[in-house]
Amino acid sequence: MTFSLVARCAETGMFGLAISSSSPAVAARCSFARAGVGAVASQNVTDPSLGPLTLDLMGQGKSAGEAIEAIKAQAKFIEYRQVLAVDTNGLSAIHSGPNSLGIWTQAQAENVASGGNLLDNDEVPQAIVDGFLSSTGHIGDRLIAAMRAGLTAGGEAGPVHSAGMKIVDKVSWPVADLRCDWTEDCPIETIATAWDVYKPQLDAYIQRAFDPRGAPSYGVPGDE
Template identity: 75%
Template sequence: MTFSLVARCARTGMFGVAVSSSSPAVAARCAHARAGVGAVASQNVTDPALGTAMLDLMEGGLAAPDALEALRARSEFMEYRQILAVDARGATAIHSGPNSLGVWADAHGPDVAAGGNLLADAGVPQAIAHAFGAAEGHIGDRLIAAMRAGLAAGGEAGPVHSAGLKIVDKLGWPLADLRCDWTEACPIEDIATAWQVYKPQMEAYVQRALDPRAAPSYGVPGDD
């Protein structure tokens, strides 16, 4: 009941995850990323601990494919799980267990892995991966373009209600972590709108964290 991608920007080294689902609050369970390490989506009968475990293995020096093999060897119920990962060198790894729900598929390209379950069309992940590779600009723009392409290719078999976008850069906290936990409208478009609002202010929030003395004004009533 989910489609997603994990990706690396080869130019900046940023990592990102974008995900959407008919379930509520999908990004809270499925989206994992760590600066300098990689990005992981853990989905389909989700075990969120697998995302953290994959990142730990990659931070310990394993490439994404080797980390996934190590995770498979030590984890139960992997036949129910989907795992997508990209590491600091852009290598990708995908696991789709045979008990993934409904129509499921996965795809990868340079610096990107995509996958989904309960899909309307098995070509959805390939459309996502292709769109990320073809898009230009900030990794956030490319993640949005990829998710829109997945939706246009059919998306989930039923309507999606939640979505999320997570981006990490050089710090121990996300550069962006945008979520729509439930809507009867389109959560991907809600995230796209939030990204367009947040993107111009993003670096200012980083500056406020690193050195508030040099931070720009807050632009709210009463702020001189």
């Protein structure tokens, strides 16, 4: 009941992930990324521990494919899981267990991987990959474009209610971590709206962390 992508920007080295589901708060359980290491989605009857574990393995020098193979060898109930990963070299890898729900499939290319379950049709992940590869600009813009492409291609079999987008770049925390945990409207468009607001302020939030003395004003009432 989820579709997602993990991606790397070849120009900046940023990693990002976007995800949507009919379930509530999907991004809280399924999205993982670490600057200088990679991005991972752990979904379908989710085991959230697989996200950090896959990132740890890639942080130790394993490629995305090697990390996924290690996960398959040691994780419990791996036949129920979908795990997607992309690494610092832009290599991507996917495990989709045979007990993935409904119509499930996957697609991947250099710097991007997409997978889903309980999909409307088996072309959705490829549409997401194509949407990412054909888009330009900031990785956040490309993640949104890819998810919109997946939704246009059919998305999940039923309506989606939650979504999230996470981006990491050089620092130890996500430089963007936007979530819509539940809505009766389109959660992907909710995230897109939040990104439009957040993107112009992203660098200022990083600057405030390192040296608030030289950071832009907060732009709120009472700020002088």
